Amino acid sequence: MRQDGLERVTMRRLATELDTGPASLYVYVANMAELHGALLDELLGGLNLPGPARPAKARAILVDLLCDYTNLLVGHPSLARSVLSLWPSGPNYLRLIDSVLGLLLAEGLGRRQAAWGVDVLLQHATATAAEQGTRSESVEADGEGYRLATAIEEASAAEYPNIGLLRDEMFSGTGHQRLRWQFAALLEGIATVDDAGR
Amino acid sequence: MRQDGLERVTMRRLATELDTGPASLYVYVANMAELHGALLDELLGGLNLPGPARPAKARAILVDLLCDYTNLLVGHPSLARSVLSLWPSGPNYLRLIDSVLGLLLAEGLGRRQAAWGVDVLLQHATATAAEQGTRSESVEADGEGYRLATAIEEASAAEYPNIGLLRDEMFSGTGHQRLRWQFAALLEGIATVDDAGR
């Protein structure tokens, strides 16, 4: 029924794809949020989750898993945007949560840090995908992000001294490098800071 | 011209508010992204940025600033969602970036960690606001997030062992507590992990 589903999935588009009126979809799903939730869960079926890991390897495996999840969502920008405000609840999403929790515990994290950390990690993945996705979706090279780049490029060092100081560092690294660093940093922080603030 | 601007801001809504047709707005802005960008920057004018800080105080000031920014966006969910895929470039946003960079440097962070870190921090703020905002926007208490809660509540410990183990921790803490912890964790990670992976 939902085989390909790439790019922007709307009720009407899917309905015409299935040679029917838009009303027919409401027999199967209650609203668009539910449709996107189902789509996400089907997509997550293609993610292969790691088994139990030894403490020494848990962190690296976790970074890989989170990068995989991010890249999965980057391929479906419209989905990523709705997932951010969706709290998905399908079986495959629960499996993903369970996997991440397991790896955090394997690393030796406390119960609360693992429980609170999984939210941060998955939210970062989703937000990154939503951000990247919509950006690359706007086909024109001129608009959107290009303006921030030039704004930072042209920001006067007098008005924005720290931007002036770090201008070149702000555009350094590939997307892949930055994503891995981000997850590594998140994991380090989650592991280190407890609910009392360290 | 744009004095209040709360809740969902659309071109047509704003146009009728100004007693004119929707076409008139395109004299002032090129598209909706630009409108939302301008709205955000006006909103950011109400954020009071901290001055230079001594190293020992920088972290705490930064957490406060990031919480302020998040709460600002939480009040305007529709804005938060578009800001995520917008890369704002207004003067007040640049001032915010500059402030965060300054505080990160004051903490003693390396140039690259500060430059890469500011993205993570501001993205987390925006994503959190977008997530929370849309959730509270859906007025019905039944849908959306409630289902994940029950899904986690009912998830069998056999199929999802780690969720079973941490079930109670996952709903612990107030939103405020969790937000402060998240930023504290992010900052710790950003400060600790360098681009070589520590």
Next chain:
DNA sequence: ACCTGAACACCGTTCAAGT
């Protein structure tokens, strides 16, 4: 019972026509 055409209430954006 189960499905769906047509309608309702919205969107962003464009462009020709009006002042």
Next chain:
DNA sequence: ACCTGAACACCGTTCAAGT
């Protein structure tokens, strides 16, 4: 020149009518 009414090409959702 500057503004804008009306139109175009879309949306999600509902509901009465059809099979």
